[in-house]
Amino acid sequence: xxxxxxxxxxxxxxxxxxxxxRAYEEGALPVNxxxxxxxxxxxxxxxxxxxxxxxxxxxxxxxxxxxxxxxxSVGLIVxxxxxxxxxxxxxxxxxxxxxxxxxxxx
Amino acid sequence: xxxxxxxxxxxxxxxxxxxxxRAYEEGALPVNxxxxxxxxxxxxxxxxxxxxxxxxxxxxxxxxxxxxxxxxSVGLIVxxxxxxxxxxxxxxxxxxxxxxxxxxxx
Amino acid sequence: xxxxxxxxxxxxxxxxxxxxxRAYEEGALPVNxxxxxxxxxxxxxxxxxxxxxxxxxxxxxxxxxxxxxxxxSVGLIVxxxxxxxxxxxxxxxxxxxxxxxxxxxx
Amino acid sequence: xxxxxxxxxxxxxxxxxxxxxRAYEEGALPVNxxxxxxxxxxxxxxxxxxxxxxxxxxxxxxxxxxxxxxxxSVGLIVxxxxxxxxxxxxxxxxxxxxxxxxxxxx
Amino acid sequence: xxxxxxxxxxxxxxxxxxxxxRAYEEGALPVNxxxxxxxxxxxxxxxxxxxxxxxxxxxxxxxxxxxxxxxxSVGLIVxxxxxxxxxxxxxxxxxxxxxxxxxxxx
Amino acid sequence: xxxxxxxxxxxxxxxxxxxxxRAYEEGALPVNxxxxxxxxxxxxxxxxxxxxxxxxxxxxxxxxxxxxxxxxSVGLIVxxxxxxxxxxxxxxxxxxxxxxxxxxxx
Numbered sequence: 001x002x003x004x005x006x007x008x009x010x011x012x013x014x015x016x017x018x019x020x021x022r023a024y025e026e027g028a029l030p031v032n033x034x035x036x037x038x039x040x041x042x043x044x045x046x047x048x049x050x051x052x053x054x055x056x057x058x059x060x061x062x063x064x065x066x067x068x069x070x071x072x073s074v075g076l077i078v079x080x081x082x083x084x085x086x087x088x089x090x091x092x093x094x095x096x097x098x099x100x101x102x103x104x105x106x
Numbered sequence: 107x108x109x110x111x112x113x114x115x116x117x118x119x120x121x122x123x124x125x126x127x128r129a130y131e132e133g134a135l136p137v138n139x140x141x142x143x144x145x146x147x148x149x150x151x152x153x154x155x156x157x158x159x160x161x162x163x164x165x166x167x168x169x170x171x172x173x174x175x176x177x178x179s180v181g182l183i184v185x186x187x188x189x190x191x192x193x194x195x196x197x198x199x200x201x202x203x204x205x206x207x208x209x210x211x212x
Numbered sequence: 213x214x215x216x217x218x219x220x221x222x223x224x225x226x227x228x229x230x231x232x233x234r235a236y237e238e239g240a241l242p243v244n245x246x247x248x249x250x251x252x253x254x255x256x257x258x259x260x261x262x263x264x265x266x267x268x269x270x271x272x273x274x275x276x277x278x279x280x281x282x283x284x285s286v287g288l289i290v291x292x293x294x295x296x297x298x299x300x301x302x303x304x305x306x307x308x309x310x311x312x313x314x315x316x317x318x
Numbered sequence: 319x320x321x322x323x324x325x326x327x328x329x330x331x332x333x334x335x336x337x338x339x340r341a342y343e344e345g346a347l348p349v350n351x352x353x354x355x356x357x358x359x360x361x362x363x364x365x366x367x368x369x370x371x372x373x374x375x376x377x378x379x380x381x382x383x384x385x386x387x388x389x390x391s392v393g394l395i396v397x398x399x400x401x402x403x404x405x406x407x408x409x410x411x412x413x414x415x416x417x418x419x420x421x422x423x424x
Numbered sequence: 425x426x427x428x429x430x431x432x433x434x435x436x437x438x439x440x441x442x443x444x445x446r447a448y449e450e451g452a453l454p455v456n457x458x459x460x461x462x463x464x465x466x467x468x469x470x471x472x473x474x475x476x477x478x479x480x481x482x483x484x485x486x487x488x489x490x491x492x493x494x495x496x497s498v499g500l501i502v503x504x505x506x507x508x509x510x511x512x513x514x515x516x517x518x519x520x521x522x523x524x525x526x527x528x529x530x
Numbered sequence: 531x532x533x534x535x536x537x538x539x540x541x542x543x544x545x546x547x548x549x550x551x552r553a554y555e556e557g558a559l560p561v562n563x564x565x566x567x568x569x570x571x572x573x574x575x576x577x578x579x580x581x582x583x584x585x586x587x588x589x590x591x592x593x594x595x596x597x598x599x600x601x602x603s604v605g606l607i608v609x610x611x612x613x614x615x616x617x618x619x620x621x622x623x624x625x626x627x628x629x630x631x632x633x634x635x636x
Contacts (some may be wrong), residue, residue: 004409009384012391012447019443020399022609023436028596033563034604039575040567041608042400044294046153047364049403050608066115067556068416073118074564077553078571078580080292081126082148082256085155087119091110118553125549127287134278139245140286145286146249147256147290150506152365155601156290172327179330180246183235184253184262186504187338188360188468191367193331197322216515221490224341225495225511231337231507235330254506258577259470261509278539285542293550294572297579299543303534341501346490351457352498355464357504362465362612368502372490392458395447396465396474398610400574428621433596436603437617444611466612473615510568 024057036071043075043083043090050052051090059097068094130163138167142177149181149189149196157196165203174200236269244273248283255287255295255302271309280306297301340376350379354389361393361401361408369408377415386412444477448481456485457476462496466515475514483521492518554587562591566601573605573613573620589627599626615631 022072024034035057058068072090076083130140140165148156164174178196182189236246247269254262272278284302288295344350354376360368376386388410394401450459459481468473482492496514500507554564568577588598595596602620606613 004406004413010387010391012385012443013394015439016391016394016399016492017402019436019439020402020607022439023604028600033566035601036563037567037570037601037604038608040571041605044292044571045574047400047403050400051597060389064558069116069119070558071567072566073122074118074553074567075571076119076122076292077550078293078568078575080256080288080295081122081290082151082153082156083292084126085153088110095110102525102580111401115307118549121545121549125542125545127288128545129286134276134282139248140282142245143249143252143283143286144290147252150253150504151256151290167297170240170633175331176240176246177249177326179328179334180249181253182331182334182504183232184250184257184505186335186500186507187502188363188365188368189504190335190338194322201322207436216512222493222497224337225493225500226335227340228331228497228500228505229508231330231333231506234333257506259506259509262506281540281543285546286442288543288546293546294575294577294580296550297577300534307534308619338501341498346494347511348490351460352494354457355461355495355498358503359464359468359499362469362610363502382452388458389429389450389461392461393448393465394610396462396469396611398574398606398613399608401610428618428625434599434603437606439601440603440606441612441614444614469612471612471615474612 032058032063034095035061036063038040040071040075043086044079046079046086048081048086048089051086052093055093056097059101065094065098088094138164138169140168141170146177146181149178149192150185152185152189152192154192154195157192158199159195161199162203165200165207171200171204244270244275247273248275252283252287255284255298256291258291258295258298260298260301263298264305267302267305268309271313273305277306277310350381353379354381358389358393361390361404362397364397364401364404366404366407369404370411373408373411374415377412377419383412383416432514445461456487459485460487464499465494467496468503470503470507470510472510472513476517479514479517480521481520483525488517489522561586562593565591567594570601570605573602573616574609576609576616577612578616578619581616581621585620585623586627589624589631595624595628
């Protein structure tokens with residue numbers, strides 16, 4: 001779908017997407033901190049797709065469940081109970097991500 | 107799903123959930139008024155899951171359709187036309203809740 | 213200022229203002245419940261002017277501080293810590309409203 | 319579903335729906351400009367149903383893809399990356415609308 | 425103040441500001457339509473500084489009061505009564521802008 | 531003012547304040563990371579008082595301007611141009627905080 005958007009004949013949209021990618025690259029702050037910022041910003045703004053995206057990236061960056069839940073607790077307290085349905089889905093997504101990557105123990 | 111969250115090893119999230127439950131208990135205001143506040147707050151913040159939750163509780167508390175629609179009209183006017191898709195789903199949910207609880211007339 | 217808006221040559225704005233006034237009149241729900249709904253909706257949407265307006269009306273409707281703080285606690289828990297600066301100003305406004313209306317005890 | 323809402327015994331909701339329809343009729347501004355305003359307002363407030371509604375109307379009003387993408391780029395830059403999932407769905411909807419109305423070339 | 429921000433040693437912020445300026449330049453849509461989109465987006469997101477900025481630009485682009493009020497009425501109906509304090513300030517700003525630019529009739 | 535709120539006879543509000551303080555204490559994540567999360571969450575939700583509070587704390591935690599601007603750039607790109615007035619005030623606040631704490635060079 002990103003490809004479809006990038007094909008679109010609109011230069012500002014393409015530039016915004018480039019800028020959005022650049023924002024999470026290594027800089028004064030490390031990549032993993034930036035992804036955690038993206039996760040909590042997505043949680044308080046209540047965007048499931050954005051939460052899932054940053055959760056996948058945070059797992060790739062090596063955060064533990066305890067760290068991710070703690071970041072989510074900050075988002076929950078800042079954003080209030082209206083965040084709860086998104087938090088539930090975030091935890092379900094996290095469980096799936098861990099299941100996919102866990103070693104086969106059979 | 108709440109159980110999964112409550113199992114989660116994060117004390118702040120568990121405390122927030124406890125506080126969220128406590129907020130709707132009898133106090134200076136009666137329970138039914140507090141649930142109506144929860145419904146309208148959920149409507150203007152446009153959270154379908156939250157609206158459904160408070161709508162179920164408001165029906166349990168004995169509100170009539172006329173009272174619930176009037177509360178929703180306050181939410182609609184405060185929150186604007188952007189609330190309309192959520193209002194539609196709320197009315198569909200209310201119809202289902204009434205159908206479930208209506209006496210068998212066959 | 214409302215007069216300036218109502219003078220404005222725009223029929224939809226005038227009609228919206230009429231509808232907004234009508235929404236808080238007696239109906240299936242009593243006036244005081246509707247004002248409390250307006251207060252909590254304004255709090256979670258974080259609009260100081262709207263909070264002040266409904267707080268004045270709620271005091272006129274005879275709510276006690278305990279009742280108003282409890283309604284605000286619902287708004288705080290739904291809306292999260294981002295609501296705190298508005299809650300602070302609401303409590304300061306409530307203190308002023310009580311000071312204005314309290315009997316002279318000198 | 320609008321019919322179900324309009325049947326509802328609540329005068330304020332019916333009046334709001336009438337006002338909402340009136341807002342997009344010809345006035346000082348032409349209908350097509352008003353629909354474009356509705357589209358961008360819906361995009362920055364991140365309401366998929368509202369975006370789809372105004373996108374359908376904008377296509378009916380004869381806007382080209384280049385014009386609609388440019389309006390969306392304003393919404394994206396005002397509203398930020400949190401708008402991206404809604405922009406993706408808007409572009410997919412636009413593709414479907416164009417496919418439905420394009421001449422059969424087989 | 426923009427200068428202070430542009431001096432800041434952060435490339436993403438500077439790029440975002442460049443993109444934000446570019447978004448309102450002539451393209452598939454004329455400049456005046458884009459400024460009106462910016463005005464209504466700012467109104468429904470309830471940002472006074474943004475509203476003032478786009479109002480100044482809309483007056484420069486030659487819109488009449490009737491046209492600007494009609495655009496604002498779309499924003500009011502989409503965004504609801506929570507928009508009213510911002511609409512009041514917008515109308516006061518518009519009055520000031522017209523007073524500044526009106527010919528001396530003494 | 532917090533004292534006034536904590537004196538208030540409402541247990542839920544006092545508990546929320548306690549939970550809000552606890553959320554930024556050392557845990558699975560270090561304090562400085564949590565404060566940065568609070569800053570970006572406040573920026574995307576556009577709350578000046580909250581931004582100032584977390585900016586003060588972030589400076590106390592030893593972040594450099596380059597790090598804070600980079601965190602702000604994530605907030606700007608997630609939240610869009612509507613965040614700009616708050617970003618401006620944040621940078622002005624940061625300049626003041628640095629001026630207060632810089633050694634006297636006269």
